Amino acid sequence: MKPAPFEYHRPETVGEAVGLLGELGDAAKVLAGGQSLIPMLALRLAAFDHLVDIGQIAELKGIERRDGHIWIGAGTRYASVEASPAAAAGVPLLARATRLIGHFQIRNRGTVGGSLAHADPAAEYPAVALAVGASMQVRSPRGERAIDAADFFDGMWTTSMEPDELLVAVSFPLWPGRCGFAVEEFARRHGDFAIAGAALGVQLDARDRVTRCAIGLIGLGSTPERAAHAEESVVGRAVSEIEAGQIGRLAMAGLESVPADLQGSADYRKRVGAAMVARAWASAVTEAARG
Amino acid sequence: MAERPAAERPVTVRVNGRDWPAVVEPRLTLADFLRHHCRLTGTHLGCEHGVCGACTVLLDGEAVRSCLVFAVQADGAEVTTIEGIAEPDGQLSPVQAAFRDCHGLQCGFCTPGFVVTLTAYLRDHPDPSDVEIREALSGNLCRCTGYQGILKAARQAAAELSAS
Secondary structure, rough: OOOOOOOEEEOOOOOHHHHHHHHHHHHHHEEEOOOHHHHHHHHOOOOOOOOEEEEHHHHHHOOOOOOOOOEEEEEOEEHHHHHHHHHHOOOHHHHHHOOOOOOHHHOOOOHHHHHHHOEEEEOOOHHHHHHHHHEEEEEEEEEEEEEEEHHHHHEEEEOOOOOOOOEEEEEOOOOOOEEEEEEEEOOOOOOOOOOEEEEEEEEEEEOOEEEEEEEEEEEEOOOOOEEEHHHHHHHHOEEOOOOHHHHHHHHHHOOOOOEOOOOEOOOHHHHHHHHHHHHHHHHEEEEEEEE | OOOOOOOEEEEEEOEEEEEEEEEEOOOEHHHHHHHHOOOOOOOOOOOOOOOOOOOEEEEEEEEHHHOEHHHHHHOOOOOHHHHHHHOOOOOOHHHHHHHOOOOOOOOOOOOOHHHHHHHHHHHOOOOOHHHHHHHOOOOOOOOOOOOOHHHHHHHHHHHHHHHH
């Protein structure tokens, strides 16, 4: 046994779960699929007096197409997203990113809500949620509220949720019109955390002008974030005038907390990141132009 | 540092067709439960934080890393370990036989994880390409074979399973 001792709670409903979170406050941590939390506990990077296991709560699972968005319960496993035609058709970026998460054994356990609430800047789903403009539905004993992805990620492994709030579902808006999506990342081995990557969505008008562009960065900061300058630089312009390499370079300009480790220096990561953004742009634009 | 013991909880996990009731600390991993409580030491522990794949078991039929599941989470679930892969009479499964035929193992430490992983993968993907096999096995580390024998075993097992 490697983790520090903890009390284990296994609520059967969301109401029961948030009741526990309200009662236990900071001393409690939500256990979803456990594919990030359990390694952190095993390495004793984290320790909590209480774990609240939400794995058995049926109302947290499911993928549904609703009015203008795809609703995904926070407890839905990656493998379910991977196998869902509704997710593939409605949120292509999410479906394409899912295959890049860990290994299939990890995807059998890890959950959508777990990844987002864990808020790892090197993970795929936070970048996708930011890029497509997802909305997080969170519940506490005080009620329910929605948090835009743009306001959700506060820092490394930190979100704007209160200790008594539980992420219960995520709404991924459908992008109308001529759209294209791509996620590109570079990792030493398949399934490793990427050295750098990007999740990109683009929308074109009938004359191939960019009406919307969103770029979520992977592994390039201390917080999941978008490449706002690069996005703004392309909106309103004709696709034929835009050079992919330049968007990549722009997306890296101004990044201040690019990690450096044994896998590579911050400069190297930025070069890889620029190339990934450029590739994602080229691929997404090609897809959008076909629509 | 003295650690406060947490309240133990009763669990029953069905392992290879047999119920195993026990009272465990919540922090006990499923891997340690299988090895220490069930005495099923075929499930090997390499890294104990989800990287090496040696501890892969089937949890309600799905391949998972048993070091990344607490035994309390598996309460009421059905687990198949490497000991449950062969036929009851000891006849090797097609995946096991292919590992033997193709020199898919040397020291054998990683082998239970590979065999369980491939058993689940080939059940769900009966006709995989070489690239798909490599991707499926990318979550399991082997430090002896150089993987070529393992890939050959995977191809042989896939061919045999799809023929039967």
